[in-house]
Amino acid sequence: MDRPREACGVFGIHAADTDVARTAFFALYALQHRGQESAGIATSDGVSAALHKDMGLVAQVFTEESLGRLSGHLAIGQTRYSTTGSSHVRNAQPYLIETMHGPLGVGHNGNLTNAPELRRRLLEHGVGLTSSSDSEVITQMLAAPVNDGREQDPDWEARIDQFMQAADGAYSLVVLTRSAVYGARDPNGFRPLCIGDLPEGGHVLASESCALGTVGARYVREVGPGEIIRLDATSYHSISSNAAPRRGSLCVFEYVYFARPDSVLEGQTIHRVRQRLGEALAAEGPASADVVVGVPDSATPAAIGYATASGIPYTEGLTKNRYIGRTFIEPSDRLRRSGVHLKYNPLEANLDGKRVVLVDDSIVRGNTAGPLVALLREGGASEVHVRVSSPPVRHPCFMGIDMADSEQLIGYTNTVDEIRAHIGADSLYYLSQEGMMGAVAHEADSDGGHCNACFSGEYPLELDGYWEHRDKLAFQSAWSESE
């Protein structure tokens, strides 16, 4: 698919291990696909906290020197792609402050739909804010005492609960205090969060299970919707939030595109679910063709599934430049006309004279599919039949994936046949919503529902006033610091 701006990955650890920062580093490395804009780790040794964060990929942000300063046995980490808040180190996470009861750090994956209201409350209370990040809002809200400030000791669980009762929207949080690490997931459970344990003792929290394997942790279970988890020296503890319970709404787009294929959600390996999506697609949208190719790398599992179910041989038809990084060099007009070649090239030997099924996982803006179809034809394909392993994306996401506004979504502005013509395919078929949900729910160990609002428009949350308020009271200052 043409990439949405991606969400975030979070990680937390409580372990006697003397190098929790290093463990967090490798966990973030495994979660890099969830956010490439900034990365950070905060640690606590039970007395004081330390933080390092910066713009860039995980491997660029940290050095042995900066990791070395992050001592302690508690850590949280985050890797981020901006959903709200501009691209600036001020918006990088975790966010760390000093409170009456010591340091407090927060890493966040999601999007608060009532952030303007929460910002207003903080500002009215006289708390100045330094960024446009939801994360700062959450951290400052957690700094506010509960029970009219009469708490003797900081009751962090009550504070997290208080925040959850006030907040609307999607969030999976990791929270660092002087002596504990907490995780929390919104009552809808929009964004994933799971628990692992370390063979030598200690527990971890991670957005996706793929990070567990990387750091040698075993998968325990998911954090439930509306659940608060506290990690301490010996175990993990579950606390139920008093926030109103809601219908489970795990983001189906995590299955379709977002999560790493080796992660497990609701008991199912993502790769397997994507193969099933491809199988369902083959059943619904058959094609007379000689080969099945996928858009590398995200659509490869669905393409394999399509090939298996249809009996049409699978092969590779497009190569992808593995060394794509951020280049700020603009192609000239002449080069732009050869466009998608910068990233993909056709494999003529596998395409020449063939009728090709091109499997993609989704179409968002519709900028990529057309050039890919043209590339396949250039590589000699006699016919190109596009099959998409999800329905048309027709609605914006307010739960943490900044896909686009409606007008930018080709599935909102065009019929399927118009899209087919636009991308120049011989035929085009999108998997039905029923087909998608069937493949997703097939082996899920949860009986909860899912959020598929970007396809269906059925948002599991009230969004009244979201639009009106979104820009009001928004952050009106814009600044740059430290370069």
Next chain:
Amino acid sequence: MDRPREACGVFGIHAADTDVARTAFFALYALQHRGQESAGIATSDGVSAALHKDMGLVAQVFTEESLGRLSGHLAIGQTRYSTTGSSHVRNAQPYLIETMHGPLGVGHNGNLTNAPELRRRLLEHGVGLTSSSDSEVITQMLAAPVNDGREQDPDWEARIDQFMQAADGAYSLVVLTRSAVYGARDPNGFRPLCIGDLPEGGHVLASESCALGTVGARYVREVGPGEIIRLDATSYHSISSNAAPRRGSLCVFEYVYFARPDSVLEGQTIHRVRQRLGEALAAEGPASADVVVGVPDSATPAAIGYATASGIPYTEGLTKNRYIGRTFIEPSDRLRRSGVHLKYNPLEANLDGKRVVLVDDSIVRGNTAGPLVALLREGGASEVHVRVSSPPVRHPCFMGIDMADSEQLIGYTNTVDEIRAHIGADSLYYLSQEGMMGAVAHEADSDGGHCNACFSGEYPLELDGYWEHRDKLAFQSAWSESE
């Protein structure tokens, strides 16, 4: 003298001039001697604010690109040497936040003696703090509404006044809001602050008058102790704070060493006052000698004054490497033995066989005077008589100059004769307190007093509890961001 860690310089401007940031840049450049650790400028165009700050000298922090982003007709700037708060970009100033009533920025020169108490109040109120800087404390305090929050429009003057009633210690502030620039000076008037106007319209505030000349502004007057100044489009307005009035306590060390020689305080050019200090020193501490030399560059005016009053010819006896920057290269032991040569060299032709009076402005830790005496002897001086144009520094400063703790002050731990022996001088004389105060007050247009606590131990403020509280509730987190 051997340098104290220095304080800060602040600047503010309100002018229709379309490039107030550039003006602020050159003003900070002129105030560079007051702080070399970090620099920053915040601007407002009446709608939104912009900030750029970073570690380093003014000329290093700003580029045409970063200046270009600082649009508006209002600006404040700061250049800082840490007095409290560690050396980190988080502690760089100005500090800028979003409030209920738009952006709020603060630049600060001084030291709040009740900062721990003020921090505690903020933390209890639920405001998380991100740094150990007084500046953040001040900014968040200004964000708190007055009158129980019932103000319709932000009454910034009342908020600044409210802060001044709560704060103890030394501060000269510049404050930026969406549509105005404010200046304020503590009721003691410890740190200088003056007003200038621009020929083409507009007003400025600056720590020292030397910055006015640099940006083409005319000196108007000083901001008075306990006075709040508001700059608007056409003029400046004076508001009296309701903070308890106090006896004037302008820091006498600004005269002795700190301020630039071309600045004017209390109607007196600093250079002239330093010459008078040298004249008084010659009267009190005569010497039989052939030449008078000063420690370049700060003691040159006093040396000239000493020469004039004593009739002994003035000459230069030491050269100073003009290109001293921050080098992190450590001399080897062999080189260390030749120590002060890295910065100073003797001028043998002016010293050989001569009896020399070496004038210095002050002695703080006593590390520099000894090597300088040795250098003069190496250059051929037959006798070296050290004359200091201020009394022994015996007490720490809590008003914004981080000299040292008592035990590090050679004037606290040693008698004058011990110091003479320590530095290897043939004779040593310190100007008396009376002599110093007489030279300082001679032509002062203010009838206020001065703070000379570092010499006399008479602090113009209650410091009860300062010591006990200083480290309590202090910032217990330590972190690094964006490296």
Next chain:
Amino acid sequence: MDRPREACGVFGIHAADTDVARTAFFALYALQHRGQESAGIATSDGVSAALHKDMGLVAQVFTEESLGRLSGHLAIGQTRYSTTGSSHVRNAQPYLIETMHGPLGVGHNGNLTNAPELRRRLLEHGVGLTSSSDSEVITQMLAAPVNDGREQDPDWEARIDQFMQAADGAYSLVVLTRSAVYGARDPNGFRPLCIGDLPEGGHVLASESCALGTVGARYVREVGPGEIIRLDATSYHSISSNAAPRRGSLCVFEYVYFARPDSVLEGQTIHRVRQRLGEALAAEGPASADVVVGVPDSATPAAIGYATASGIPYTEGLTKNRYIGRTFIEPSDRLRRSGVHLKYNPLEANLDGKRVVLVDDSIVRGNTAGPLVALLREGGASEVHVRVSSPPVRHPCFMGIDMADSEQLIGYTNTVDEIRAHIGADSLYYLSQEGMMGAVAHEADSDGGHCNACFSGEYPLELDGYWEHRDKLAFQSAWSESE
């Protein structure tokens, strides 16, 4: 496979196009897999030359600003992984000098086996050398006049020919002079080099054809062994070198691992050849298994070929972290034990309880295969049968791929069964040399031979004295410049 240190990619262009540097940038971007250590582009506008090069990936080395300074209608570019010469910007290419006849630039892919002898000749002639790079040797040799210096105009073709008569070993060159671009390939044709033309006029040279598609050029043909090509404003011209002709020796490892799958060598798409290697492997080394998986990404085509030929279903069994960059963070011992997880994770859903064929393209040092086998077992595989689509690598390469010395090659120090035991596979089969050469030669449009010395030990060149001289006269200085 476990990666060898890789060779280099070169590019040349002569086009009225006003932005040849930009075209070269995107071509190098497409050749990034051939070298990730440094990149550079040199241009000429017919009067003077310009160069920009630095350490890093292509996208990191160039900015709009640096590209903008590279004006002209001629350009050469290079991206490098050090084969000889240490990792330093001094060894980055192209190498550009001033000669009697204007600027001269050289980009080089390969390894001169008589470089010490050529260095000696230059040093004896009084030419001081600034680096340990073959490229500087070549450039200074080209600067030496032919015919006893009596040439009126620079006869660059004769100079290139003179160099080729003196040089032994592997090289594909691009050469920039004030008014022409040349390409040349050693008489063995070890490293690839091809010609393309641009629809709007102009010609290009590139190490691999994949770069042609990226910049909108059409493939014309390969540069032949021992051939010199001159690009001018309207066409390309072929000149035969007087260097002794040799048997064709295109590197077979380009087919096995090195070249991009979408490149064409000897008329064959690399991806197709790799599929054939997989098919041959299935015929020679069958396995009783449930699924075929490849080591991503390089062994995927061979795995598909194996699956097709064997009838065993193809699937993905390992995921690879796409965001691997250069991290200098070392895993702790605890993390190291979970080792290869940093880069790969198993896909349990596709492995659990299955007998798995794992196809790899080659095994060099043998560090990677063992952990991958363990990962598959951890993912649930009941049996793991490793199949390698090339024979054991037993001999070092002196033609431009710095694999390792013999003692480091597991195929040199161990029998196949020892290797099987070492990597913990249930069975291990390497494709035979006959099988490999058959698959490689199957559709090749060239009747030339190939170099497979790393497998067979049969070097197509005399290497007498290479070992003795390699370190003699080698560069004994080591320095760092510009940080």
Next chain:
Amino acid sequence: MDRPREACGVFGIHAADTDVARTAFFALYALQHRGQESAGIATSDGVSAALHKDMGLVAQVFTEESLGRLSGHLAIGQTRYSTTGSSHVRNAQPYLIETMHGPLGVGHNGNLTNAPELRRRLLEHGVGLTSSSDSEVITQMLAAPVNDGREQDPDWEARIDQFMQAADGAYSLVVLTRSAVYGARDPNGFRPLCIGDLPEGGHVLASESCALGTVGARYVREVGPGEIIRLDATSYHSISSNAAPRRGSLCVFEYVYFARPDSVLEGQTIHRVRQRLGEALAAEGPASADVVVGVPDSATPAAIGYATASGIPYTEGLTKNRYIGRTFIEPSDRLRRSGVHLKYNPLEANLDGKRVVLVDDSIVRGNTAGPLVALLREGGASEVHVRVSSPPVRHPCFMGIDMADSEQLIGYTNTVDEIRAHIGADSLYYLSQEGMMGAVAHEADSDGGHCNACFSGEYPLELDGYWEHRDKLAFQSAWSESE
């Protein structure tokens, strides 16, 4: 004066001291005033060489890490301001190459007037050049064997001599080979170079004696015109060049402005010579005035001399911003009008109502004097009488100080009275040539002559063809590397 672009400083050391690089660092630090554009150090441990150089001030170029890599007991260093060659790291020095006989490094202060001819010879010989620097020319010339290459061992002294016979112009060289350090000074002795010894054994070479004191070395003597010095483990050895002897021509501008006041040339401390220049100026150009002030810092010694001789009291009338660094921020037009204030401010208390003698050391382009006169008037001076302690600069320098071309020299294009009017002074007097030369020669221990061509136009060298050839064969490539 308004600053000329400055020349260079060189340093060499041979000492058993294990940290010669550190010693070289501090020596370059002391020579920083001679060049602020780049700095570098090359070392040898008797086997191999190491080099670090970069753009920037000495303190910026070196870190503990880069110094640490510079091992050995031999070192040369250089700090440079470009006289020829553009501002680029390629032109930074020392220049280090590999030759038949090991590493060879060169640091250079001066300007070869026949550099184009020497470049031509090298290029004809087939040596490609990578920069426009004289230093590369010298190094490659030294690499050429003497005696038709029949030397068995490298005869570096003969090679240096051979170079000196071929070269015209100004040069003070330091040369590093594998096992020795050499110094050489052109037969005119245009640029200074002196020898020192270390108390603990070992010898050094330095452009100015001020660097000796800084590193704890004792002054031994100057290197003579046309002399070659070899430093070895125990001593220094003098070799006479066979280059044609010439009349001594030490640059008089070193006395007037260039050298540090604490350096000794021809047995005279520079500060003392400058005082004498001021005394002579007072005798020739008296003034009725109340105070004497100098342009800080370079004219301060002459102002003290003027005051002493005239009996008019000396004081400071201008302050200089000590923190001037490289700022790339351009003042706005409004600020530009207040111009010189960025660097200087007037001391009103010392000027108000006074008749002022302003002593400057020289006037080159005439851009600075006018604004300074205006500043003094702004500070209240009733009259300003400018006195210059050298004659008008009327001719360009070809011996290593890039002052300006004739048309840019205000002394060439204007009469003294026109200049007086231009700068707005009440009177203007330049010291006569006789007066200057008398003060310079007064105590000189050398009977050699001096070069005062920039004042007199009498060049001690044939410059035939310099102008015609200067641009011919010059470096026609322009490139940027590593950034």
